[in-house]
Amino acid sequence: MKYSSIDNNLFISNRKNFCNHLKTNSLAIFQANDEYPRSGDQTHTFKQSADLFYLSGIDQEQTILLLFPDCPNPLYREVLFLRQTNEQIAVWEGHKYTIDEARKSSGINNIFWIDEFWNILPSIIHYATTIYLNTNENDRYDHQVGYRDLRFILDLKQRYPLHQYERSALIMRDLRPVKSNVEIELTSKACNITKDAFVRVLKFVKPGVNEYEIEAEIIHEFIRQGATGHGYNPIIASGVNANILHYTDNNQICKDGDVILFDFGAEYANYNADMSRSVPVNGKFTPRQKSVYNAVLKVMNEAKKMLVAGTIWNEYHEEVGKVMESELIGLGLLDKHDVSKQNPAMPLYKKYFMHGTSHHLGLDVHDFASRYKPFEAGNILTCEPGIYIQQEGLGIRLENDILITADGNIDLMANIPIEADEIESIMNS
Structure with a gap:
């Protein structure tokens, strides 16, 4: 891993919190993500299951975590199964966790090679009443491709059809959004790396550069500072491309007089930053561009005030919509009389602001x-x-x-340039 080691107390605490939500006499099993084929004998870069990493800190393929707090044999109350390395794997793929390294990373004492999983599980599973299994229940995800968790569920239920089965995701959905101090520090690190990449880009952009050249500057800074890479496919959208919300071609020339919309963020220790900025290619906004820019900035500043404990998701987005509506009227994009007669279920501002204002961020x-x-x-x-x-x-x-705190909120990107005048100043320095 490129990132520095993480204090295993984070994962010890996460496991304790998770197990406190289990029913009595329950066993929970978490699988590593698949190694997805790319083509031929190649695979895509491995990305660990967020839930497995959250509970173990293990960032390696072919890993299984078993939690059985009430197991009559103390040896199997908390067990990690790892891929066993050999000389061939070491030559072709490099280093894999040793048992001692996995103990240090996870805080789990009882570690076995993965080949032992189907020898150990049958010896303890009959002492459990309930089995908790995991699937991807992110409500932004529409299942189309089979993955390891699903295959394992089919196999396990065929072997042990009379156990009670529960969903771990219901517990994880409540635990993962509330970040510990360590998680906040890791996210802040990702944000700071993202800041440095953005400042680097501001000094690089000029008419005639290609969007992909800017992308190269970003990943250079990310990797230079120990980030794993991009948290998501970066958007470098100049001119009309900025109207494509998920534009990732990044293959056009940046033209004098256009604005570039950036949306990128570093991934550090599996925690992500997510930043968007819009800058003039030539280093100077036109009056119209600046008016639109400042309208967006005003909406953002008003929306930030609403991000406090107790805020309701739908109500928040409705209130932000009202602020946006006012700004669009001021820009001459909406007519206030038309707005007064609009269908509340289909507000007119959606023509110019069609996505949500916020989403949770983390692993x-x-x-x-x-x-x-x-x-x-x-x-x-x-x-x-x-x-x-x-x-x-x-x-x-x-x-x-x-970041929402008990005393209000903290902008983890407050040190990243955002005022139009500051953007222009850096670009022309």
């Missing part, structure tokens, strides 16, 4: 959390309003990552 960029639970202290949410004007070839989005 997943769109982190696992409930849309129906009030915001809590410890939540980290993005704040990302935007205005997209296709007829003007202009798209502006601004986004920072906000």
Whole structure:
């Protein structure tokens, strides 16, 4: 791993919190993510299951975590199964966890090679009443491709059909959104790396550069500082491309007079940053561009005030919509009389601001959390309003990552340039 080691007390605490939510005499099993084929004999870069990492800190393929707090044999109350290395694996793939290294990373004492899993599980599973299994229950995810958890569930239920089965995701959905101090520090590290990449880009951008050249500057800074890489596919959208919300081609020339919309964030120790900025290619906003920019910034600043403990997701987005509506009227994009007669279920501002303002952030960029639970202290949410004007070839989005605390909120990206004048000053320095 490129990142520094993480204090295993984080994972010890996470496991304790998870086990406190289990029914009596329950066993929980978590699987590592698949190694997905890319082509031929190649695989995509491995990305660990967020839930397994959250509970173990183990960042390696072919890993299984077994938790059985009430197991009559103390040896198997908390067990980690790892892929056993050999000389061939060491030559072709490099270093894998030793048992001692895994103990140090996870805080789990009882560690076996993965080949022992099906020898050990039958010896203890009959003493459990309930088995907790995990699947991807992020409500942004629509299952299309089979994965390791699903295959394991089918296998286990065929072997042990009379056990009671429960969903671990219901517990994880409540635990993961509330970040510990260590998780906040890791997210802040990702944000700071993202800041440095953005400042680097501001000094690089000029008319005639390609979007992919800017992308190269970003990943250079990420890797230079020990980030794993991009938290998600970066968006470098100049001119009309900024009106494509998930534009990732990044293959056009940046033209004099256009604005570039950036949306990128570093991943550090599996924790993610998520930032959006919009900058003038030539280092100077036109009056119209600056007016739209400042309108988005005003909406963002008002939205940030609403990100406090107790805020309800839907109510928050409705209130942000009202602020956006006012700004769009001021820009001449909406007519206040039309707005007064609009269908509340289909507000007119959605023509220019069609996405949500915030999402939870953590081990997943769109982190696992409930849309129906009030915001809590410890939540980290993005704040990302935007205005997209296709007829003007202009798209502006601004986004920072906000930590909610008991005393209000903290902008984890407050040190990243965002005022239009500051952006222009850096670009022309």
